Amino acid sequence: MIFEDFEKIFHRAAERKGGKRELEMILSIPRTDTELRAIPDHRWLSAFTKKVFQSGMNWQVVRNKWPGFEEVFWAFDIEKMCLIPPEMWEEKARNPDIIRHLGKVMTIADNAQMIKRAEREFGSFSNMVADWPSDDIIGLWRYLKTKGKRLGGNTGPYTLRLLGKDTFILSSDVESYLRAYKIIDGGKDTQKSLKAAQQAFTYWQQQCGRPLCQISQVIAFSSGDNRV
Known part of the structure; x- marks a missing residue:
């Protein structure tokens, strides 16, 4: 599977958010281990x-x-x-x-x-x-969903993000991007879709060195109804 170059995604997000400096200022910083x-x-x-x-x-x-x-x-x-x-x-x-x-x-x-x-x-x-x-990271999502109660969907991932664990989020904007670029199809919570999303985010992380949360946010900011 061929993924879009992350620099192109970042450039598109920066244009929508008023510039690279402005975009960097709104990106999350995860907690250290x-x-x-x-x-x-x-x-x-x-x-x-x-x-x-x-x-x-x-x-x-x-x-x-x-x-x-x-x-x-x-x-x-x-x-x-x-x-x-x-x-x-x-x-x-x-x-x-x-x-x-x-x-x-x-x-x-x-x-x-x-x-x-x-x-x-x-x-x-x-x-x-x-x-x-x-x-x-989807393995951690699966752990929360299967071992816990009502922690499936985005509930578990959003809680991880809230407390500082580096994770991407399959928000509506991120999901729309992944579908538009044929990275996922069918239900977003299927193992096939989750594995494809993980593969894409791992690729982008290796390419740019950024935390998953920032990659996720940049993708969301690069499309959808969230212009400055």
Whole structure:
């Protein structure tokens, strides 16, 4: 498969964003592996939970309620979350200080268990994330989807990006580009499409040396309705 030269993509994005300097200023910088390892595991659970609740809901409503979530769920302490009995989860899901949605509240228990298992195997969930290779970032997405709860689609990848793990995102603009250049066809979440996207991003990363998140953003900025 032949991929477009990344320099051409970057030049097109720069033209749409007012110049190379202006484009560079809006690109994300991922955390280093050392910085990722320093993230306490309970912050991952908090971030996953927030993204789960934001899915299909007004994001600002979730943000406004978030202090209540942190208090009701004891700052998402992993050990405590793993010890809560079923009847207490139901009680917490009725608390007016949070958004009352039992199905989404129950993802906290499942995702706490996922994080706990990673902690036993890797020393911490953050260690696992930091060590995950960039040429198989879709493998990390698959881990979150299969081992966790409601972390498929873009929920898992957006959470990784939020906490600083270098990852590309299959946003609507990125997906449109990949389809326009015949890199993917069919469903974007199929293994065939994901592997093709990974192959393309690995190629571009080897070509330009940039982090995946910046490559992803440049591709999105090079097309779609996001001109200056």
